[in-house]
Amino acid sequence: MDLTELQEIAEAERQAQKSIRVHCCTSTGCQAANSLGVKKNLEGAVKAADLGDRVQVVGVGCMGFCGRGPLVEIDPQDKLYEEVTPDDAASIIESLNGGTATANEGDLNHPFFARQMRIVRETSGKIDPERIEEYIAAGGYQSLYKVIHDMTPAEVVDQISKSGLRGRGGGGYPTGLKWATMAKMPGEQKYVICNADEGDPGAFMDRSVLESDPHRVLEGMAIAGYAVGATQAFIYVRAEYPLAIDRLQKAIKQAKRLSLLGSQIFGSPFDFKVDIRIGAGAFVCGEETALIASVEGGRGLPRPRPPYPAQSGLWGCPTLINNVETFANIAVIIREGAEWYANIGTEKSKGTKVFALTGKIRNNGLIEVPMGITLREIVEEMGGGVPDGEVKAVQTGGPSGGCIPASLLDTPVDYDSLVTIGSMMGSGGMVVMDETTSMIEVAQFYMEFCRGETCGKCIPCRVGTVQMYQALTKILKGEATMRDIEQLEQLCGMVKDTSLCGLGQTAPNPVMSTLRYFRDEYLVLLQDSPNGKVAVKS
């Protein structure tokens, strides 16, 4: 395979594509709402109307507006239909001949779509994730060719560093620095791991990327492998994502068939093999050292760092771990250049971030926005606000994050601003809450999650989360006193400071942020404060 052949595949694919493409979402969310039935009827209607020569029904990945699925989009007419039923299919096809479609028409100019900037999701919802040809026709694998033939590994690392990309798993560690460390590590055997163990309640960005455009992730991983000197990679994906696993398997097979993965990629000496490892669905396995232990076949327990995986990871070898979304950015950075990427976002948070916008909000779904956009723009403009009433808080970052009160909605969304107000980016879950939500119940929900997901290795996390959950339950039952609040705060500090891994270190965040911003809710429930008016030092 060389560049000409790659371009030939792209050209042949473009030629073969019909002038009208009816995109039908086949991601998990829409499938659950019977999008496969819609797709089948659409195909039947095309056949019945004898439009096969110019209309093509394509099963595509996620278009983002998951709350209104199944979605059908007509390309190039830019028409979007929402909540489509199989019965609507015939009328949608008829509308191509001037008829009227019975399905609800969506507004592609709505801020939900218009305010987005799509880098990671640029082809998501536009191509068939199960066909490598469509990805290649969209420019896929050209970045990989470019790095292998025109760039040295050091130049690739340099580009990623200059782009300012930071780890999208939530911590925000500079990706270029991680790659540079890895590239400088001695050793014949190095590994690349893609962390697809997304487990935050309310988050489904990584699943969507894998289901909608698996090749983008594979290409990013291969570029990483070339840059850091690794020849073997693993994608660690949780078993709860069967469709993502299935599409990844297909994608790896197709890429191998075209020699875009495997040995001597693009006729160069660069070999890169990717295997899938399926995780049993433990939240802690998203932590890199626990993930490595799990890939090795052991119990998914974290270990103290240092040594960091870049020094000693999988089987003691240097290992690069990045999240799905991080890898999905790579090919675009190489294609468009580091400077282009660095111009997007804020000074310290470059590029875009995908969020799963859910909760009490009109427009549920996946959005990709440039960093620095305010929470208010996301929630009120794009999300359309709360259906009845006002926004009370926004929870970002899942169990590791915190609840941001409505008064801070003008905070820009970037790594550092969110940490300053007691939350974090996390992997990108964003749950909107309205006035009917009890913030203590929210804190209790996340603590219940952490209590069940702590691995049990270190004492502060194993016992502390249980004690915090019990304290919150006691408060909710109205049996607590001021002493319990003080003890809860003490527990939060201790668990945060002394836990072994990120799970325990961040588990108190939802409690701490609700205590900080919604303290009154706690106080009115206390036994010794019937009026809720207790002088408290905050």
Added chain:
Amino acid sequence: MSVKTLTIDGVDVAIEEGATLLTAAKEAGVHIPTLCHLEGVTDVGACRLCLVEIEGINKLLPACVTEVSEGMKVHTNTETLQEYRRMVVEMLFSEGNHICAVCVVNGNCQLQDAAIEVGMDHTRFPYRFPQRDVDVSHDRFGLDHNRCILCTRCVRVCDEIEGAHVWDVAGRGPASRIISGLAQPWGEVEACTSCGKCVDACPTGSLFRKGSTVAEMEKDRGKVEFLVTAREEHKWTR
């Protein structure tokens, strides 16, 4: 081999590169409490009792797995650390059913020692009183899950020194428990050589020899270190 110099609680110490802070502290004559650490087996950094403060690092680091580096200024007994250590021990007492008065190692127990050391006379956390079993299926030994603190010393000793790997941890979080074999009764585990190293390694009365009455049982916790030294350095004296 190079040597690093550092200060631990103001005491200057010179120690070979690669040594842990715990070893360095020992050399400096500074005592750091531990529970999951046992000389002779690998460290896991799980009990968090040996956390120390290092100037210039805003995280607390476990002394048992943190390597010394040049010019480190380590504090092992600050007010915060004292408070956190006490909370760790309180948490352990609230988690299991630790009734010293009816325990075979009363007076010889490292959890008890730790409690005394950190000044714990009661726990401010509510007791959970979990329902836990006792396994006395083995001819010579017994396992009382009520007293187990999941330090995994037994797991490591059996795996790394005896090579039998009888022990493991099953379950997650608060449901974690030590299991023998594939969660079989200990007496039915064919891999067990009945060597008793796990019993000696156990810091509490969780693993015990049958026939010992309360306060009679003494454990030989130096045995593992002795065996490792004997094997590696061929020194057969204690």
